[in-house]
Amino acid sequence: MKVDEWLRRATEILKNSNVGTARLDTLVLLEDATGKERGWLLAHPEADLGKLLMLQGLSLQQLEAKVKQRARHEPLAYIRGKTEFYGREFIINKDVLEPRPESETIITLLKTLLHHKSPISKEAPWKLIDVGTGSGALATTAKLEVAGAEVIATDIDPKCLVVAKKNAQRLGAEVKFFKGNLLEPIYTLLTTPYLLLCNLPYVPDDYQLNSAAMNEPRTAIFGGPDGLDLYRHLFEQIDSLPTKPQYVLTESLPLQHKNLATIAKKHGYKSARTTDFIQVFEILN
Secondary structure (H helix, E strand, O other): OEHHHHHHHHHHHHHHOOOOOHHHHHHHHHHHHHOOOHHHHHHOOOOEHHHHHHHOOOOHHHHHHHHHHHHOOOOHHHHHOEEEEOOEEEEOOOOOOOOOHHHHHHHHHHHHHHHHHOOOOOOOOOEEEEEOOOOOHHHHHHHHHOOOOEEEEEEOOHHHHHHHHHHHHHOOOOEEEEEOOOOHHHHHHOOOOEEEEEOOOOEOOOOOOOOOHHHOOHHHOEOOOOOOHHHHHHHHHHHOOOOOOOEEEEEOOHHHHHHHHHHHHHOOEEEEEEEOOEEEEEEOO
16 A cells, blocks of 8 residues: 555544544654654655555554544544653653643743743752653653753652653653652652642533543543642642742643632732743742
8 A cells, every 4th residue: 555545544534533633643643653754755655555564563454553543532642652742752651641732831931930030050959849740741841951950740640650750761851759649748858949830630520521632531630620629739738838939830721810820829829920821820928
């Protein structure tokens, strides 16, 4: 079978299954299977797909099995076993939520914040705490993007920590991981200056998810009736700390920002900046 023939057929299968990104998804799966970049595949429509797959030790049946998975609306990241975040490749499986592009804004704001407010120094290195790390994408990226920072990550799910540790190790990021509920396992490690990176489950319980998201871990998505239960718990934990974070960076739906700002203010934090899904809260002096 030729490359262009397979692309047309696989794209049609996904379109008929109401996959909105049918063409893109088939190209991504074909790139993974053949080891060829998208530009090469499109420039060589007559190439023998069977031979390309054979060079990778794969069969056409194996590739088409992945198309069938996508047609059932399984997340592309789970089918591939990986995804991209902030220009790097991360291992992903069904134990963790796939990191979203909107979460990259947390890293961008983090870098801007530290550069503008208080550059990293050897005398007083910042601690960056990733609360509810999941796949470890935020923690690993923060360590690689912010030179000199100490990065600590927590998660209550040991399966998530297995994936997070693998990602940090394979990308060469020195991150300390702890199992526990939000900040509980690291109370004694929280010394100034430090800040929190928080992409906690924030989707309201009655929110209608798309079909792909329904295949992801529900505990990593839903956050109570209004979606903010875990953020309330987090700020309650912050209240009990002898040394509080200078900043708390959060991700939530834009329609939740007003309520989350009210929660933060109740616990001594003001809204310093909002960009898309991300809010930056600064401690009140």
